[in-house]
Structures are given as structure tokens and as C-alpha cells.
Amino acid sequence: MSDSRAQIRKSIRELRNNLSNEQQNLASQSLSMNFIQYLKTKKTAKNQHITIYLSNDGELDTSLLIKELWNLNHVIYLPVIHPFNGATLLFQRYEKNSPMKANRYGIFEPKLNCSQICPLPELDYLLMPLVAFDNQGNRLGMGGGFYDRTLARLHDENWQKPRLIGLAHECQKVDVLPIESWDVPLKTIITPNKNYCW
Ligand SMILES: Nc1nc2c(c(=O)[nH]1)N(C=O)[C@@H](CNc1ccc(C(=O)N[C@@H](CCC(=O)O)C(=O)O)cc1)CN2
Numbered sequence: 001m002s003d004s005r006a007q008i009r010k011s012i013r014e015l016r017n018n019l020s021n022e023q024q025n026l027a028s029q030s031l032s033m034n035f036i037q038y039l040k041t042k043k044t045a046k047n048q049h050i051t052i053y054l055s056n057d058g059e060l061d062t063s064l065l066i067k068e069l070w071n072l073n074h075v076i077y078l079p080v081i082h083p084f085n086g087a088t089l090l091f092q093r094y095e096k097n098s099p100m101k102a103n104r105y106g107i108f109e110p111k112l113n114c115s116q117i118c119p120l121p122e123l124d125y126l127l128m129p130l131v132a133f134d135n136q137g138n139r140l141g142m143g144g145g146f147y148d149r150t151l152a153r154l155h156d157e158n159w160q161k162p163r164l165i166g167l168a169h170e171c172q173k174v175d176v177l178p179i180e181s182w183d184v185p186l187k188t189i190i191t192p193n194k195n196y197c198w
């Protein structure tokens with residue numbers, strides 16, 4: 001089982017890393033339009049608390065979406081790897097002038113500042129990176145278990161917030177993922193081509 005997860009990770013990471021700059025730019029524009037349109041259909045008020053991520057390893061580029069959401073007065077957060085609580089994530093406010101530093105994987109995150117951390121249930125939307133997703137909204141990540149561990153508490157309850165939304169290129173879709181007990185399925189996945197809802 002874990003072997004096939006590793007295989008899927010390897011082949012899909014290769015596919016998305018092979019997308020051209022032009023494909024990435026177009027994908028980034030479509031993502032931005034699709035998510036902002038999605039917020040409109042939810043009649044979302046301003047000042048929503050939205051966690052995104054800074055793209056790495058061929059992931060769908062979020063930089064344009066972040067700028068547009070700032071312009072619409074939403075409050076943006078990024079994941080920060082917890083300094084001592086194993087492989088879990090904190091969600092810290094991200095502004096244009098936030099001091100940043102590279103984490104152990106070379107991904108930039110805001111320098112830890114406890115006064116800027118948002119507790120998970122106070123977030124409205126959690127936009128998550130993923131390596132592969134399937135027909136049922138299952139998600140396979142980079143293999144660190146960061147999001148699954150962080151969301152484990154929510155998974156046990158019948159939670160309302162945050163809404164979990166995966167972001168991916170269309171080439172990251174597979175028919176069926178081998179899932180594990182801790183995997184947290186998603187109700188929405190947004191690609192440049194369409195919004196999947198379960
Ligand atoms: N953009 C982004 N930010 C994110 C995540 C993510 O998937 N994407 N994460 C989602 O959880 C967390 C970081 N998790 C990550 C886990 C593994 C690797 C990675 O590149 N692994 C290398 C091996 C690196 C090593 O061991 O030194 C690899 O698999 O090649 C990157 C991020 C938090 N921030």
C-alpha cells in the first residue's frame with residue numbers, strides 16, 4: 001500500500017514539475033478566477049480568514065490568488081511548521097511586509113510570531129496543497145502527514161469551519177487513491193479547469 005502511494009507521488013510530482021512556465025501562469029490565473037467566483041457563490045463576506053500556501057515543487061501557483069484576495073480585504077495565513085510539536089502546522093497571518101524565512105524544505109513561511117497565529121476553528125477556508133486527488137475527494141500529500149495530523153482533531157468532530165479546499169492541476173487527478181485511516185477527505189477541489197464538489 002505505502003509503495004503504491006510512493007509511486008503515485010513520484011509520477012505525479014514529475015508530471016506537475018514538467019508543466020511549462022506558460023501553463024503554470026495560465027493555471028495561476030484560472031485558479032484565481034475560479035476561487036474568487038467560488039467565494040461569490042458562497043455569498044462570502046469580506047474579511048474572511050483564508051489559509052493558502054506558497055507554491056513549491058510544481059504546485060499550482062498561488063501568488064496571484066493571494067494578491068487578489070489581499071485586494072479584496074481578506075485576511076491571509078500561511079502554514080508554519082510547528083517549532084516543537086512534531087509534524088503539525090500552525091497558521092500565521094501573511095501580509096506584504098511579513099518577515100519570512102525558509103523552512104526545512106526550503107519553502108518560505110512567516111517568521112514565527114505567536115500573536116499572529118490563528119486557531120484552526122477561527123479560519124474560514126483552508127486551501128491545501130496536494131500531490132494527487134481521486135474521484136472521491138481523497139487527498140495524497142508530500143508524505144509528511146502535516147495536514148492530516150493538524151486536521152485529525154477536526155476529523156473526529158462534525159466541524160463547520162474551516163472549509164477544506166484542495167488546489168491542484170488537472171494532471172494531479174487519479175481514479176482511485178489507496179487511502180489510509182488518517183487521510184482527511186476533501187469536499188472541494190479546485191483546478192484551473194473546474195471545481196470538484198462532493
Ligand atoms: N507549498 C507547500 N507548503 C507546505 C506543504 C506542501 O505540501 N506544500 N506541506 C504539506 O504538508 C508542509 C511541508 N511539507 C513538505 C513535506 C515534504 C517536502 C519535500 O520536498 N520532501 C522531499 C524530501 C525532503 C527531505 O526529506 O529533506 C521529497 O519528498 O523529495 C516538502 C514539504 C507545509 N508547507
Ligand SMILES: Nc1ncnc2c1ncn2[C@@H]1O[C@H](COP(=O)(O)OP(=O)(O)OP(=O)(O)O)[C@@H](O)[C@H]1O
Nearest residue numbers: 139140141142143144145146147148149152182183
Ligand atoms: N492523524 C495522524 N496521527 C498520527 N500520525 C499521522 C496522522 N496522519 C498522518 N500521520 C503519519 O504521517 C505519515 C505521512 O502521512 P501521509 O502519507 O498521509 O502524508 P500526506 O498526506 O502525503 O502529507 P501532508 O498531509 O503533509 O501533505 C504517515 O506515515 C503517518 O504515520
